[in-house]
Structures are given as structure tokens and as C-alpha cells.
Amino acid sequence: MTALLDRVQQLATEARTGLPALARTSSAERDRLLRGIVHQLKIHADEIWSANLKDLARAEAEGLAKPLIDRLNLGAGRLRALAEGVEQVAALPDPLGQIVTGWTRPNGLAIEQVRVPLGLVGFIYEARPNVTIEAASLCLKSGNGILLRGGSAALETNRGLVRALQGALVGQGLPASLVSFVDDPSRDSVEAMLGLTGLLDVVIPRGGEGLIRTVVEKARVPVIETGVGNCHVYVDASADPDMATAIVLNAKTQRPSVCNAAETLLVHRDLLETWLPGALEALDLKGCEIRGDAETCRLFSRAVPASEADWDTEFLDLVLAVKVVDSLDDALDHIRLHGSRHSEAIVTRDLESSERFLHEVDAAVVYVNASTRFTDGGEFGFGAEVGISTQKLHARGPMGLKELTTTQYRVRGKGQVRG
Amino acid sequence: MTALLDRVQQLATEARTGLPALARTSSAERDRLLRGIVHQLKIHADEIWSANLKDLARAEAEGLAKPLIDRLNLGAGRLRALAEGVEQVAALPDPLGQIVTGWTRPNGLAIEQVRVPLGLVGFIYEARPNVTIEAASLCLKSGNGILLRGGSAALETNRGLVRALQGALVGQGLPASLVSFVDDPSRDSVEAMLGLTGLLDVVIPRGGEGLIRTVVEKARVPVIETGVGNCHVYVDASADPDMATAIVLNAKTQRPSVCNAAETLLVHRDLLETWLPGALEALDLKGCEIRGDAETCRLFSRAVPASEADWDTEFLDLVLAVKVVDSLDDALDHIRLHGSRHSEAIVTRDLESSERFLHEVDAAVVYVNASTRFTDGGEFGFGAEVGISTQKLHARGPMGLKELTTTQYRVRGKGQVRG
Numbered sequence: 001m002t003a004l005l006d007r008v009q010q011l012a013t014e015a016r017t018g019l020p021a022l023a024r025t026s027s028a029e030r031d032r033l034l035r036g037i038v039h040q041l042k043i044h045a046d047e048i049w050s051a052n053l054k055d056l057a058r059a060e061a062e063g064l065a066k067p068l069i070d071r072l073n074l075g076a077g078r079l080r081a082l083a084e085g086v087e088q089v090a091a092l093p094d095p096l097g098q099i100v101t102g103w104t105r106p107n108g109l110a111i112e113q114v115r116v117p118l119g120l121v122g123f124i125y126e127a128r129p130n131v132t133i134e135a136a137s138l139c140l141k142s143g144n145g146i147l148l149r150g151g152s153a154a155l156e157t158n159r160g161l162v163r164a165l166q167g168a169l170v171g172q173g174l175p176a177s178l179v180s181f182v183d184d185p186s187r188d189s190v191e192a193m194l195g196l197t198g199l200l201d202v203v204i205p206r207g208g209e210g211l212i213r214t215v216v217e218k219a220r221v222p223v224i225e226t227g228v229g230n231c232h233v234y235v236d237a238s239a240d241p242d243m244a245t246a247i248v249l250n251a252k253t254q255r256p257s258v259c260n261a262a263e264t265l266l267v268h269r270d271l272l273e274t275w276l277p278g279a280l281e282a283l284d285l286k287g288c289e290i291r292g293d294a295e296t297c298r299l300f301s302r303a304v305p306a307s308e309a310d311w312d313t314e315f316l317d318l319v320l321a322v323k324v325v326d327s328l329d330d331a332l333d334h335i336r337l338h339g340s341r342h343s344e345a346i347v348t349r350d351l352e353s354s355e356r357f358l359h360e361v362d363a364a365v366v367y368v369n370a371s372t373r374f375t376d377g378g379e380f381g382f383g384a385e386v387g388i389s390t391q392k393l394h395a396r397g398p399m400g401l402k403e404l405t406t407t408q409y410r411v412r413g414k415g416q417v418r419g
Numbered sequence: 420m421t422a423l424l425d426r427v428q429q430l431a432t433e434a435r436t437g438l439p440a441l442a443r444t445s446s447a448e449r450d451r452l453l454r455g456i457v458h459q460l461k462i463h464a465d466e467i468w469s470a471n472l473k474d475l476a477r478a479e480a481e482g483l484a485k486p487l488i489d490r491l492n493l494g495a496g497r498l499r500a501l502a503e504g505v506e507q508v509a510a511l512p513d514p515l516g517q518i519v520t521g522w523t524r525p526n527g528l529a530i531e532q533v534r535v536p537l538g539l540v541g542f543i544y545e546a547r548p549n550v551t552i553e554a555a556s557l558c559l560k561s562g563n564g565i566l567l568r569g570g571s572a573a574l575e576t577n578r579g580l581v582r583a584l585q586g587a588l589v590g591q592g593l594p595a596s597l598v599s600f601v602d603d604p605s606r607d608s609v610e611a612m613l614g615l616t617g618l619l620d621v622v623i624p625r626g627g628e629g630l631i632r633t634v635v636e637k638a639r640v641p642v643i644e645t646g647v648g649n650c651h652v653y654v655d656a657s658a659d660p661d662m663a664t665a666i667v668l669n670a671k672t673q674r675p676s677v678c679n680a681a682e683t684l685l686v687h688r689d690l691l692e693t694w695l696p697g698a699l700e701a702l703d704l705k706g707c708e709i710r711g712d713a714e715t716c717r718l719f720s721r722a723v724p725a726s727e728a729d730w731d732t733e734f735l736d737l738v739l740a741v742k743v744v745d746s747l748d749d750a751l752d753h754i755r756l757h758g759s760r761h762s763e764a765i766v767t768r769d770l771e772s773s774e775r776f777l778h779e780v781d782a783a784v785v786y787v788n789a790s791t792r793f794t795d796g797g798e799f800g801f802g803a804e805v806g807i808s809t810q811k812l813h814a815r816g817p818m819g820l821k822e823l824t825t826t827q828y829r830v831r832g833k834g835q836v837r838g
Contacts, residue, residue, distance in 0.1 A: 020755075023779060105800060109789055118811050119781065197635065201811050216616065220636055222812045243834040250836035336439075358829045360442060362538065370528055370832025379837065380828075381524060392537050392620050392825035393641045393813040406811035409799075410777045413789025415662040417669035418798065 004184060008192040011180045012199040015120050015145045018175035022143055023117065027094040029172065034090035034137055036168035041083045041133070044164045048079060051160040052129070059153050067257070071128045072154055082130055085384075086137045092383045095401045096143050110412045115405045117143030119201035122193050124215065126151040126207040132161045135204075136179050138386055142404040145178045147200065149193055151207075152185035159183070187214075194219040201406075206387055209314070224395060224403075226387035229259035229342035230314050231372045234331040234357070235279075236348035237270040243369060244271075244347040245279050250371040251345065253286045257316050259388060260343050260375040264311060264321040266331045272299065272324060283320060292322045311338045328353050332360055339363060342390050343372040364390060364397035423603060427611040430599045431618040434539050434564045437594035441562055442536065446513040448591065453509035453556055455587035460502045460552070463583045467498060470579040471548070478572050486676070490547045491573055501549055504803075505556045511802045514821045515562050529831045534824045536562030538620035541612050543634065545570040545626040551580045554623075555598050557805055561823040564597045566619065568612055570626075571604035578602065606633075613638040620825075625806055628733070643814060643822075645806035648678035648761035649733050650791045653750040653776070654698075655767035656689040662788060663690075663766040664698050669790040670764065672705045676735050678807060679762050679794040683730060683740040685750045691718065691743060702739060711741045730757045747772050751779055758782060761809050762791040783809060783816035 025033070041048070052074045059069050074082070095115055102112040121144045123135045132148055139146040150158045158181065166176035182189050193203060194215060202222045205215040209228050216225060233251050235244045251262035267276050272295065280290055280300045290296065291310050292303035303322070310321045311334070325331045335344055345367035346357040354368045365375045375398060377385025382400030389395040395403040444452070460467070471493045478488050493501070514534050521531040540563045542554045551567055558565040569577045577600065585595035601608050612622060613634060621641045624634040628647050635644065652670050654663045670681035686695050691714065699709055699719045709715065710729045711722035722741070729740045730753070744750045754763055764786035765776040773787045784794045794817060796804025801819030808814040814822040 020779065103800070105798070109793060111799065217639055222810060224812070240834070246834060246836055254837055354831075360439065363827070365828040365830060367830045367832065370830055370835045371837055373837040374528060374830065374835070375828075379524070380530065381522070391641060393643070396825055397828045406815055408782070409784040409794075409816045411784060411786045411789055411793065412773075413787065415659070415665060416789045416793070417665050418673055418790055418792040 004186075004188055005192045005195070007184075008182055008189060009196065009199065011177075011182060012120060012147055012196050014177040015147055015180040016199060018178040019117075019119060019145050021174055022140070022145065022178055025143075025174070027096065030094070030141055030143065031090045033140055033168060033172045033174065034086055036171050037133070037137060037165060038083045038086050040164035040167045040171070041079060041086070044160065044167070045079055048074065048157065048160040048164065051156040054156045055154055064153065068127055068153065072157070074129060074157060078130070082133050085134060089137045089141050089384050092141065092401060094141070095405050100407055107416050108414060109416055112410045113407050114410055115402070116408045118404060118406050120145045120147060120199065121404065122147045122149070122196070122200040122203040122221070124149045124190055124193060124203060124205045124207070124211065126211065127153040129154040129157040129161060131206060132158050133165070134384075135386075136165050138384055138401060138404060140178065142401050144404055145180070147180045147182065147193065149182040149189055150185065155183075155185055190214060191218055194221060197221055204387060224387070224389050224399070225391040226389055227259045228314055228340050228390060229261070229388075230264070230312065230338060230340040231260060231262045231343045231345075232264045232266055232331075232335050232339060233262045233345045233347065233372065234266040234325075234328075234335070235268060235271060235275070236328065236346055236350060236353050237268040238350040238353065239268075239271070239275075239347040240349060241271075241275045244275060245282055247345065247347055247369070247371050248279055249282055249286065251373055252283065252320050253288055253318065254371075254373055256318050259314070260372050261316070262320070262345070262372050263313065263315050264323065264338070266323050266325050266334060268331075269324055269326055276300075276324075280322070286318070288318045288320055290320055290322055293324060295324045296322045314340070328356060332357070335361055335363075340390060342388070343367065343375040345370065345372050364388070423605075423607055424611045424614070426603075427601055427608060428615065428618065430596075430601060431539060431566055431615050433596040434566055434599040435618060437597040438536075438538060438564050440593055441559070441564065441597055444562075444593070446515065449513070449560055449562065450509045452559055452587060452591045452593065453505050455590050456552070456556060456584060457502045457505050459583035459586045459590070460498060460505070463579065463586070464498055467576065467579040467583065468494065470575040473575045474573055483572065487546055487572065491576070493548060493576060497549070501552050504553060508556045508560050508803050511560065511820060513560070514824050519826055526835050527833060528835055531829045532826045533829055534821070535827045537823060537825050539564045539566060539618065540823065541566045541568070541615070541619040541622040541640070543568045543609055543612060543622060543624045543626070543630065545630065546572040548573040548576040548580060550625060551577050552584070553803075554805075555584050557803055557820060557823060559597065561820050563823055564599070566599045566601065566612065568601040568608055569604065574602075574604055609633060610637055613640060616640055623806060643806070643808050643818070644810040645808055646678050647733055647759050647809060648680070648807075649683070649731065649757060649759040650679060650681045650762045650764075651683045651685055651750075651754050651758060652681045652764045652766065652791065653685040653744075653747075653754070654687060654690060654694070655747065655765055655769060655772050656687040657769040657772065658690070658694075658766040659768060660690075660694045663694060664701055666764065666766055666788070666790050667698055668701055668705065670792055671702065671739050672707055672737060673790075673792055675737050678733070679791050680735070681739070681764070681791050682732065682734050683742065683757070685742050685744050685753060687750075688743055688745050695719075695743075699741070705737070707737045707739055709739055709741055712743060714743045715741045733759070747775060751776070754780055754782075759809060761807070762786065762794040764789065764791050783807070
């Protein structure tokens with residue numbers, strides 16, 4: 001562990017030495033760098049694919065689950081799509097140098113708050129090699145160095161991708177260390193990164209609940225928590241029934257494996273006989289398992305009784321917990337107790353219910369009459385997504401390029417001193 | 420420790436149950452609450468003073484240092500000044516409900532980013548009882564509950580102040596638990612607070628380096644780091660000599676015990692004979708000890724040789740480290756290596772030096788031709804100060820009311836689902 005610690009510390013230290021050179025680049029130069037990455041991905045495509053095949057072969061030999069193997073795969077046009085994503089990031093407006101606000105004090109001091117890079121960003125992620133390219137291009141675009149630590153399943157692929165990234169840096173006369181890679185996918189390397197106080201300006205974990213929990217427990221560096229979503233749809237007594245069905249179906253079944261999918265349906269008692277049976281039929285037709293409270297189970301024979309744990313579970317699967325509530329207040333209480341502060345939706349035609357839900361639910365994104373599935377950088381129009389923050393400091397909700405920056409106050413005087 | 424943990428957890432849980440009631444108050448109601456605090460401080464003044472006398476007597480019996488005893492003292496008009504401070508916070512504009520930005524997506528979804536409270540804020544501080552009132556009034560104004568944990572020296576005083584704060588809450592029909600007090604000034608109570616994952620939305624430590632380090636090491640809740648300042652003044656070859664002397668004297672001697680005071684002077688070699696001797700004389704006249712590099716010591720007989728550690732030390736006293744540098748680049752390198760990213764100043768008449776310093780120094784506040792002492796919520800015009808953040812996430816530099824808030828996305832649709 002000590003040798004590993006030293007190595008990771010050394011990597012971060014070297015990455016930091018490259019930051020001043022990156023800070024001196026213009027916006028146009030950083031965009032050229034990103035186009036250099038696109039070029040490198042093209043010329044190294046064969047090498048990356050052969051590395052990817054090794055990872056895929058090992059994954060199959062080790063009997064990894066099919067969806068995980070699919071996420072690993074960079075074949076079938078996915079590498080090209082990844083390169084196109086980098087082109088799109090290059091085309092986004094530069095967040096750096098933006099003057100957020102500015103004013104002059106009575107004593108003549110001119111104060112400007114300017115957007116600047118965070119510095120060195122640590123990314124800890126699991127099997128998806130596309131994160132290597134996406135995270136690096138977003139960080140370089142916003143003037144940050146990056147220390148990457150990906151999962152073991154994608155190790156060979158990540159090595160190839162990092163060579164392409166570093167090739168682009170060198171091609172633009174920048175230090176290769178601005179993209180550094182912890183070539184050790186063990187748990188220990190995660191812990192080593194989390195202890196780099198003063199060397200990493202922030203760590204962003206992308207992965208399942210286990211990874212996120214480790215990061216929150218062990219980190220001695222600032223962290224942006226992402227991802228876990230136990231999202232609810234509450235169907236109010238006044239809801240348009242067809243709209244409610246469409247939103248519930250979409251929130252649960254359009255892509256159940258992601259964090260902004262709904263996990264629990266809360267239904268007002270007034271809809272128990274009129275709307276709920278049809279909605280449950282429609283969910284059942286889509287292959288969705290229903291875990292209901294006592295009343296739901298009485299109403300719908302194919303429902304299984306929900307356990308206490310189900311109200312707190314992010315199923316990430318075609319499973320929906322269903323509960324009948326007596327009022328908006330009951331729904332708000334349930335969400336307060338079980339929600340993960342990610343995305344929450346109400347379907348209603350009542351203005352007061354709508355306003356109360358918007359103002360009283362404590363979550364990153366709150367919806368009236370829309371699916372929770374819209375919590376996404378692309379759907380918000382950010383052009384890129386760094387992740388979805390479920391914490392309250394710095395960034396909350398979908399994060400774009402701006403969230404990879406901080407600000408600095410620049411103060412210009414004429415010799416002012418404090419009295 | 421387990422009993423303490425349970426108690427602190429219980430306090431935080433109770434404080435959270437009050438949050439929905441606070442969230443429903445209007446801006447005018449919260450201002451009335453703050454005026455209620457002013458009233459309570461007046462009617463309970465005798466009780467608070469007698470508690471304060473007990474703390475002062477114990478502090479003298481235990482031989483506490485004079486400046487610490489002075490900070491404890493709420494006599495001699497200080498309680499009145501504290502109440503006036505609360506009046507001023509009440510008069511500040513409300514940060515809540517501000518629409519930071521908003522837009523409509525092509526599919527018709529209307530997205531608003533709205534400023535909302537953080538939730539429950541933990542304040543960990545040392546001997547200064549005024550923090551109890553200042554932190555609580557800032558938190559309540561911005562819709563947050565607060566869990567306070569002050570130092571042992573001010574225990575009796577804090578109990579009295581908290582009774583006044585809770586009296587004001589009850590007087591406005593709000594739960595007293597919105598201001599909760601950990602009535603245990605041990606180290607263990609700090610650790611107990613730092614483990615309240617999911618119960619505290621943020622912890623703000625205010626105190627010396629030791630406290631800040633404990634918080635960074637042990638926290639499993641989000642933290643805003645405040646305070647440590649190893650600030651530099653760099654006097655460029657082109658500096659106006661009188662302006663340089665005035666700024667260095669002010670930055671070092673006007674109030675040496677605070678974080679925005681300068682600790683190291685960097686001087687361009689060209690000024691070695693022309694400016695430096697006079698500046699050192701002036702500092703010496705103010706009683707400032709000079710710890711110089713070899714050249715400074717050769718030049719000024721009352722200088723003592725600086726040790727390696729001196730370049731990294733926040734003296735918080737009339738002590739200044741002095742180093743001669745060959746160029747702006749040397750100064751930038753020294754600051755990169757030794758600065759604490761708090762406040763850094765250059766004195767110069769050269770445009771390129773000014774621009775390079777502003778763009779290349781990584782600190783919360785960077786000054787051209789002004790004293791570092793202006794890094795302060797009051798001096799920035801914020802009307803209140805929560806602390807000075809030296810981290811890059813969420814808030815950087817002086818923090819006002821806005822930094823005690825987060826944002827929430829509110830999305831209004833007409834039945835939109837994701838395709």
C-alpha cells in the first residue's frame with residue numbers, strides 16, 4: 001500500500017506541474033487540443049480495438065454480466081461516436097474567463113469575480129471506458145488536469161485511450177501528465193486517491209452506491225457526490241389520468257437502469273378505483289414487477305407485497321414500489337423520509353398542489369407534469385454531462401462544463417490600504 | 420462516546436424536523452424572527468452577562484492568554500453591538516427565491532434554477548461567543564437550521580445566548596430545535612458532528628489550523644474550509660516605492676492576528692538597495708520582527724535568518740518573512756509552493772506583470788496595488804461575513820448570505836416524457 005500511495009502521490013504531483021502551462025492556453029488552443037484527441041482516436045483506433053478485445057475476452061471468461069460486457073464494448077461505431085462527442089465538447093462555449101459579477105467599492109477598489117479552472121480533478125469510475133474520454137475532454141476544455149482511475153474490467157482499453165489523450169497533449173506542446181492514469185484498478189488505489197489532500201482539488205466518483213459510499217467515508221479531499229436516485233412520481237387526486245399514466249410509464253420503463261428512473265409511485269386515494277388499476281395493467285404489460293402496499297395488493301392480484309426496504313431501494317430494474325397516500329402531505333412526508341434528493345415529480349391539475357410540491361420537496365430537480373427522466377445534462381441543454389450531483393454544495397443536479405470551474409476574485413487598486 | 424453520538428444525532432434529527440416549518444416562512448417573517456432575537460438579547464442581557472462573568476472568571480483562574488480572554492468578554496457594549504449586527508442582517512436582501520437562471524427547452528419544458536436553503540448547517544467554533552449569535556442569525560435569515568458546537572471557554576455564555584435564540588424562535592411560533600446546541604465542548608463532540616452523514620448538509624469550522632485539520636481529516640459530511648492564510652505581498656521592480664511601503668505596512672501590521680494579514684514579503688532584486696532598507700526600517704519601527712533570507716539579513720542587521728519552515732508559517736503576529744527574488748516568475752513559483760491560496764498581492768506599475776499575476780496566481784483573492792487586508796465580507800460590501808473560504812468548491816473567498824444557500828431546479832411541463 002505504501003508503494004502504491006507513493007506512486008499515486010507522484011502521479012498527482014506531476015499532473016499538477018502541468019497546470020500552469022494549461023492555464024496559459026487560450027480557448028482556441030484548448031479546442032485545438034480537443035480536435036487533436038479526435039485525431040489521435042482515429043489513428044490509434046486499431047490499437048484501442050485490440051486492447052478492447054482483450055478486455056472483452058477476459059470479461060467473458062470471467063463470466064461478467066451481459067450489460068457490463070456491453071458497456072465495455074467500444075466496437076460497432078462506438079469509438080467513432082466517442083470521438084464525435086469530443087468534437088461537440090470542443091464546440092461548446094468556453095466557461096473560463098467569464099466575469100460572473102463585478103463592482104467598485106466606495107474606496108475605489110474594483111472587484112471582479114472571474115471563472116477559473118478547479119485545478120486537478122480526480123475521476124474514479126468503474127467499467128465504462130467511454131468515461132475516460134468524456135471526463136478528460138471536459139476537464140481539458142475547462143482548463144483542468146485530470147487523474148483517472150478506472151475499473152479493472154476496462155484496464156487494457158483505458159491504457160490505449162490514455163495513450164491517445166497523452167499523444168494529443170504532446171502534439172499541442174503540453175505536458176502529457178495533464179492526463180494521468182492510475183494504472184492499478186484495486187480498491188487500494190481508490191483509497192490512495194482519496195487521501196491526496198492538497199493535490200486533488202476535487203474527486204468525482206461515477207459508479208454504484210458502494211463506490212459512492214466508500215468515497216464519502218474515506219475522502220480527505222473535496223468530493224462531488226453523484227448519482228444515487230430513489231425517485232418518486234406522485235399522482236395527485238386532480239391529475240389528468242392519461243398524462244399520469246404516460247409519465248409513470250416513461251419514468252419507470254423507458255430506461256430503468258439509470259439514476260433518474262422512478263422507483264416508487266405514490267397515488268392519491270381518490271384514484272384507487274378510477275386510475276390505479278389501469279396504470280398497473282399498463283406497467284405489467286411492459287414487464288414491470290409491482291411491489292405494493294396492502295391496498296395496492298388487494299387491488300391488483302399480480303402485485304407482491306412491498307417490504308419496508310423496498311421504499312428505500314434504487315431498483316435500477318423493471319420493479320416499481322407502489323403506495324396509496326391520503327393526501328399531498330402524506331406524499332411529501334414519504335418523499336422526505338425515503339427520497340435521495342435526486343428527482344421528484346408530481347402529476348396534478350391543482351395549482352396549490354403544484355406550488356407546494358415545488359417549494360417543499362428537497363431534491364436537486366423537482367417536476368410538475370413531466371417525467372423524472374429529464375434530469376440529464378443533454379436534456380437540460382448543457383451539451384455535455386459531467387454527472388448528476390445529489391449534494392447541495394457547489395453543484396446540484398445535472399453538471400455541465402461550468403461545474404468543473406471555480407471562481408477567483410481579482411481586485412485592482414491604486415494603493416488602497418485598510419483603515 | 421456512543422452515548423454522546425446518540426445525543427448529537429438526536430439533536431440533529433430534531434433540528435431537521437423543524438426545517439419544513441422554517442421553509443414555509445416568508446422573508447418578512449424571518450426578518451421578524453431576527454428582530455425577535457434582538458429583543459431577546461435585550462431582555463436576557465443580565466442573565467447573559469452573569470453567565471459571561473462565570474466564563475471569564477474560570478478563564479482567568481485557568482490562566483488563559485489575554486487575547487483569548489478578551490475575545491470571551493461580552494461586556495462593555497459588546498452585547499449591544501452584537502444585537503445591532505443582527506438588526507443589520509435582518510435588513511439585508513433575502514437570498515432565497517432568487518431565480519438564478521431559467522430557460523425553456525425545445526420540447527416546452529420550462530426550467531428554473533432557484534436559490535433555496537442548504538438545510539441544516541453545523542458550525543464548529545472555538546472560544547468566541549459572538550459566533551453563536553452571528554452564525555445563527557445568518558443561518559435563520561437564509562432559511563437554514565443550525566447545530567452549534569462552541570468551545571469550552573464560552574460554555575456558560577453560549578448556553579445563555581442559545582436560550583435567547585430559542586426564545587425568539589418560540590416567540591414566532593417556530594420550533595426551538597431550529598437552533599440546537601451541542602452542550603459538550605469536548606473533541607469527541609466535534610467528531611460526533613463530523614459523522615452525521617445525511618443529517619448535516621454542511622459543516623463550517625471556524626478556528627485555528629488544528630481544528631480545520633481535524634475537520635478535513637474526519638468529516639463524512641460536506642465541509643466548507645475556512646481561514647488559514649499564508650499571504651504574500653510581491654513588490655515588483657516597477658513598483659511605486661511609497662505605495663509599496665504603505666501596502667506592506669498595512670498588510671502586515673494593521674492587524675497581524677487575522678488570516679488576511681501578510682506573512683511573507685517577496686522583493687524584486689532591483690529594489691534591494693533602493694527600496695528594501697527603508698521598508699524594513701519602517702516595519703521595524705512598528706515592532707515587526709524580520710526573518711530574512713541571506714541577502715535580506717546582509718542588508719538589515721536586525722533581521723534574523725529565516726528557517727525553511729518560516730516560508731510556510733502563518734505567524735498571525737508581528738513577524739514577517741522576507742525573500743529577494745530575481746523575477747516575477749520566481750515570485751510566482753514561491754507563491755505556488757508556499758501560498759495557502761487565500762489572498763496574494765502584487766505592487767507594480769507594469770501592465771504585463773499585473774496581468775500575469777492576476778491570471779497565474781491560484782488564490783481566492785488576487786490583488787494589484789492594494790492590501791491583502793481587504794479580503795473580508797464587510798470590505799467586499801456583503802454586509803455580513805460567514806467566513807472566508809479557502810477551498811474551491813461551492814464558495815471561494817469571503818462568504819455572505821448567498822453562500823449559505825444552494826439551488827434547486829424547478830421544471831414545469833405539460834405531460835412531457837422522454838423519447
